[in-house]
Amino acid sequence: xxxxxHLSKDFETKEGKLEALHDVSFExxxxxxxxxxxxxxxxxTTLLRIxxxxxxxxxxxxxxxxxxxxKGDKVITNNKIxxxxxxxxxxxxxxxxxxxxxxxxxxxKIAGVNKTKWDKRVNDLLRFVDLxxxxxxxxxTLSGGQKQRVAIARALANSPKILLLxxxxxxxxxxxxxxxxxxxxKINQEEQVTIIIVTHEIGVVKKLCQRIAVINExxxxxxxxxxxxxxxxxxxxxxxxxxx
Amino acid sequence: xDLINATCQTIVMVAISLVGxxxxxxxxxxxxxxxxxxxxxxxxxxxxxxxxxxxxxxxIPFIILLVALIPVTRFLLGTGIGMAAVILPLIVACVPFVAxxxxxxxxxxDKGMIDAAVAMGASKLQIFFxxxxxxSIPSLVxxxxxxxxxxxxxxxxxxxxxxxxxxxxxIYKGYxxxxxxxxxxxxxxxxxxxxxxxxxxxxxxxxxDKKRGNIx
Ligand SMILES: Nc1ncnc2c1ncn2[C@@H]1O[C@H](COP(=O)(O)OP(=O)(O)OP(=O)(O)O)[C@@H](O)[C@H]1O
Ligand SMILES: [Mg+2]
Numbered sequence: 001x002x003x004x005x006h007l008s009k010d011f012e013t014k015e016g017k018l019e020a021l022h023d024v025s026f027e028x029x030x031x032x033x034x035x036x037x038x039x040x041x042x043x044x045t046t047l048l049r050i051x052x053x054x055x056x057x058x059x060x061x062x063x064x065x066x067x068x069x070x071k072g073d074k075v076i077t078n079n080k081i082x083x084x085x086x087x088x089x090x091x092x093x094x095x096x097x098x099x100x101x102x103x104x105x106x107x108x109k110i111a112g113v114n115k116t117k118w119d120k121r122v123n124d125l126l127r128f129v130d131l132x133x134x135x136x137x138x139x140x141t142l143s144g145g146q147k148q149r150v151a152i153a154r155a156l157a158n159s160p161k162i163l164l165l166x167x168x169x170x171x172x173x174x175x176x177x178x179x180x181x182x183x184x185x186k187i188n189q190e191e192q193v194t195i196i197i198v199t200h201e202i203g204v205v206k207k208l209c210q211r212i213a214v215i216n217e218x219x220x221x222x223x224x225x226x227x228x229x230x231x232x233x234x235x236x237x238x239x240x241x242x243x244x
Numbered sequence: 245x246d247l248i249n250a251t252c253q254t255i256v257m258v259a260i261s262l263v264g265x266x267x268x269x270x271x272x273x274x275x276x277x278x279x280x281x282x283x284x285x286x287x288x289x290x291x292x293x294x295x296x297x298x299x300x301x302x303x304i305p306f307i308i309l310l311v312a313l314i315p316v317t318r319f320l321l322g323t324g325i326g327m328a329a330v331i332l333p334l335i336v337a338c339v340p341f342v343a344x345x346x347x348x349x350x351x352x353x354d355k356g357m358i359d360a361a362v363a364m365g366a367s368k369l370q371i372f373f374x375x376x377x378x379x380s381i382p383s384l385v386x387x388x389x390x391x392x393x394x395x396x397x398x399x400x401x402x403x404x405x406x407x408x409x410x411x412x413x414x415i416y417k418g419y420x421x422x423x424x425x426x427x428x429x430x431x432x433x434x435x436x437x438x439x440x441x442x443x444x445x446x447x448x449x450x451x452x453d454k455k456r457g458n459i460x
Contacts, residue, residue, distance in 0.1 A: 052363045079365035087363040093356035096455040097379050106374065110366045138454035158364075 086155030273346025
């Protein structure tokens with residue numbers, strides 16, 4: 001489903017070249033929940049932004065559904081692929097001047113879905129994320145957990161095959177975190193959506209993910225099933241994250 | 245009666261120029277943003293040219309612009325004096341001002357919202373009409389208050405070409421007829437006008453701004 005090979009990303013900064021990703025390779029299978037974990041500054045968001053075609057890599061190759069979306073230092077913008085992917089950003093990135101309903105229907109509008117179908121889809125999604133009473137509310141009036149659920153509903157609007165989430169629980173309390181975890185499990189099982197989740201919370205990884213890649217200083221330092229990696233962390237960074 | 249008349253003239257001048265300034269200023273601001281390197285229709289040449297024109301006009305004091313434009317006004321309107329002759333320079337002076345304000349408002353938009361749209365596969369035009377414009381409306385309205393107040397200041401110089409309004413009234417009464425009480429009244433009216441404009445636009449902006457957390 002997703003194949004990343006020898007991916008690298010350099011940022012030009014005032015202090016010189018910053019290697020955010022270096023020779024990153026991994027594969028994500030259809031239908032799985034894949035975790036990308038690592039401490040702050042490891043390069044997780046950068047990786048996710050390349051997968052969602054928002055950032056240009058410096059080298060390597062990214063394949064999604066057998067289409068090359070990035071090769072070398074080029075992004076091969078593919079709106080068809082984009083429309084099979086839903087992205088939930090680290091800061092939600094909701095449209096602040098639009099209601100919850102308008103936010104959720106926005107991807108439908110962009111994709112050119114017939115207007116008559118919007119309302120039903122929005123209502124279904126609101127029911128799915130349990131926010132029916134907030135349909136006409138503005139994002140600024142919502143709690144963090146509620147905003148996160150709107151962002152998830154919006155990402156699901158076009159029935160994507162892949163859902164990418166950047167730290168979806170980091171800003172939430174334990175109760176909201178559990179709610180998001182069960183929501184993601186429901187999405188994965190009921191809608192057969194492949195989920196790629198970036199996080200630094202080990203608890204979330206244990207409950208949710210099947211396989212993970214641990215990233216440290218832009219490199220994949222551990223990669224495999226959660227059981228494998230947790231039972232046998234090969235890298236000091238992984239051990240730190242696990243607290244062992 | 246004269247004072248009321250002058251007040252009305254000022255209001256008319258400001259209102260017409262404000263509309264004119266935005267009719268031309270919004271598209272110009274949009275072009276200034278759009279032609280930027282990361283804009284929706286990048287064009288270095290036009291960005292530089294328009295930026296330069298905007299800066300040049302903005303650096304000319306209004307009173308000089310007013311006089312300098314007399315031939316143009318005369319050519320277009322058939323007269324170089326009167327209220328109509330002031331409105332053209334007022335618009336010319338304000339368009340670059342508005343354009344820069346529109347530019348600032350558009351650039352203030354949180355990049356994250358644009359990322360979200362790009363990740364959905366939105367076109368540049370879709371991003372412009374669905375994000376840039378609607379998300380910047382409260383900021384544009386707040387900018388309009390500043391433009392409007394600046395315009396009131398400019399209209400004070402309308403007397404130069406016999407355009408009427410409060411500025412001409414105050415100069416005429418105070419400077420030539422020594423009726424200082426009339427000058428005081430003029431000042432009071434101006435203060436009240438500015439206050440009303442400020443309050444009006446700011447409360448409108450607040451009503452429109454859903455980012456502040458007011459439930460619909
Ligand atoms: N646009 C940019 N320009 C320059 N450097 C950047 C840019 N974006 C990210 N970086 C750098 O790349 C590195 C990786 O950043 P990234 O945001 O991917 O980390 P992260 O793993 O998501 O961290 P966090 O857990 O704090 O979100 C950091 O050193 C960061 O400073
Ligand atoms: Mg991050």
